[in-house]
Amino acid sequence: MKLTTITKGLSKFALRTSVALPLVLAPAVSVTVLEAAGVSAVFASAQAQEQKKPSKQKTRKVPAMREAAYKKLEKAQEAADAEDWPGALAALKDMDASKKRYNGYEVAQMYNFFGVVYYSTERYKQAIPYFKKVLDQGEKNLPVALEVGTLFTLAQLYFVTEDYRQAVNYLNKWFKVSNRITADSYALRAQAYNQIGNQDKALADINIAVSMYEKEGKTPKEGWYGLQQYVYFERTDYKKVAGVLEKLVQYYPKPVYYKTLAAMYGELKRDKDQLHMMEAAYLTGALEKDKDLLNMGYLFMGHEMPYKGAKVIAKGLKENKIPRTAKNLETLAQAYQMAQELQKAIPQLEAAARLSDKGEIYSRLAGIYxxxxxxxxxxxxxxxxxxxxxxxxxxxxxxxxxxxxxxxxxxxxxxxxxxxxxxxxxxxxxxxxxxxxxxxxxxxxxxxxx
The missing domain is CATH 1.25.40 (Serine Threonine Protein Phosphatase 5, Tetratricopeptide repeat)
Structure with missing residues (x-):
């Protein structure tokens, strides 16, 4: 298996020498790694695709790669292609021992290769110092593409290793020099800002990401709405939370979003909307807990639809989702009573009375009879x-x-x-x-x- 197979999205360049050596540039951190860090797989793959597109990035004249350096790197490349990672590191360490012989561009490529090898063996913290050494060689020794790619790689690696402050630091540097800023870029930085507790900047960035997609007629990603919802909720801005949840219900109709939106409508005193959304949540199967089902029943009763409330509670009892307690049976009976269904209320009250350790329900039954x-x-x-x-x-x-x-x-x-x-x-x-x-x-x- 080739190195390029293992590290998805690794772009390559051909050296302008008599023999073309496919040395790797700074890698885009793999989809699997970013998913583990909480970054969407869609983002990772999108960034990889962006790096493959022709760039309008300005160019920069740097020193040439010479034959001696080329042969050292070629040896490391051959070992890497064979997945002989110790062999690749040995070749690079041999070159590093005599790095005074090489110009800044050659040294930058060597350190870049060190970083790639450590990345490929999932030693992310060890990869970081080498990519930083690439940048240490200075602009005069770095092609623009290598500098920009390395900044982004460092940002991702810091994200993966949960050093979010440094992730923000390198993302900000990358934003200043990259001509490939996308909605996904803002979304990644928003997540990093959120991780360090800077919710103002997190919200600003995720709002930009969402806006960019919406202007293009595209549906923003579920996680982006999720971050918006989280930050607005932390600010107790329930009106904005409800607005985001309305989009989630529209584009990603999961039961939990119906349920949460119903709760937000309740906070906003939008009682009818709360009832309709709770009913939608019920119909989608979002209400499974006894508390939720009973609340649904109470909502119907409170909106003068007691028979619907009785049906919800009766079904919950039958399916053992609502415990058969005296209180719950009494609630069902109350719903039937409100619906003028006394013949259905009485058996429930009698069952509740038998379970109760007090005589109150029997007293109510006496009045009904x-x-x-x-x-x-x-x-x-x-x-x-x-x-x-x-x-x-x-x-x-x-x-x-x-x-x-x-x-x-x-x-x-x-x-x-x-x-x-x-x-x-x-x-x-x-x-x-x-x-x-x-x-x-x-x-x-x-x-x-x-």
């Missing part, structure tokens, strides 16, 4: 509620029991419950009215019996 004129069930639920205790309004429950017993003409039991309810000032007036009614009924029936 009374409204449905199912007095025996009302009394049964009321007794279970009293047995479990933990009832918020015992007085109200005794009113229900009094009314249910009165409806069944069980006047003694009715009076007993109503008199207990009368002791609570919140129910005293209503209890007295019912006591008077029950006593009147008892007297009327007594008269009829005579």
């Amino acid at each position: 009374l409204d449905l004129d199912q007095n025996e069930n009302a009394i049964s639920m009321g007794k279970k509620a009293l047995a479990k205790r933990g009832i918020k309004r015992v007085d109200t429950l005794h009113i229900v029991l009094g009314m249910a017993n009165a409806n069944l003409k069980r006047y003694d039991a009715a009076l007993k419950s109503l008199k207990i309810a009368r002791k609570d000032e919140r129910s005293e007036k209503f209890a007295r009215q019912w006591i008077a009614f029950v006593e009147g009924e008892m007297e009327r029936e007594k008269q009829l019996a005579i």
Whole structure:
């Protein structure tokens, strides 16, 4: 395998000598390496393609490559082509030992080759000093292409080795001399700025990158929008976050973006938009957690669509995404009640009541059964509620029991419950009215019996 196969994007040049030696220029760091550092593969490949295009970069006259230097580098090249990296380094070290014999251009090529070999063997930190030595030879000894390429290579290597300050440093130098600045270039520098905490410059650069693509009618990359979203969120600029997320939903419709956009609409008090986006998130499968599904149900209930809310919660319970707890079953029952679906609400409330360690739900059921004129069930639920205790309004429950017993003409039991309810000032007036009614009924029936 040739050196050029291993290091994708390595550009070559032919020396203007009697024999053409395909020495490598500074490499573009490979797609795999940049991906590992969090830089998009698309960026790496785009930069490699850019380096292959004809350049309008100005030229610079430098010293010529002489035969003696050429032969030393040729030996290193042959070893590199055979993937004999120790052999390549040995040849270069031999040349380095007598570097006083060579001019600045030849020395620059030697150090460049050192950097390439260390890069090719994934010793990135060891490659960096050699590429810096290339630049140390000065403009008079460096072709413009070599200088510009080396600056960019150093920027990438510092990025890969997580020295983001130096990555920014060399990117800024490269920006000043390169005629190949693209949207991807701004995106890379934006990431580096973000890594060192300079969010102002990170945002400025990523906005330029996005704008450049949009002006060309191209869809900006997902990661670019992601960086915009992150910085705006850190600034609590939720309006801008929502704007970016709207683009992500449009161009990269992933469930997480629907869900996050719904949350942003909630922050911005755009309730209807929040509901619609949450429903979209639900339909795309973004809502899998019980909390999210319950929130979806509450949203529907809050927007006077309780039956839709009930359907979401019921489905979540059936699929075991929502735990079958007393509280969750009670919420489902509440949704059915709001939708005027009492026959569907009752079984859920009864199941919730059995799971609850308090009698409150049984107390609610007693009231529902009374409204449905199912007095025996009302009394049964009321007794279970009293047995479990933990009832918020015992007085109200005794009113229900009094009314249910009165409806069944069980006047003694009715009076007993109503008199207990009368002791609570919140129910005293209503209890007295019912006591008077029950006593009147008892007297009327007594008269009829005579």
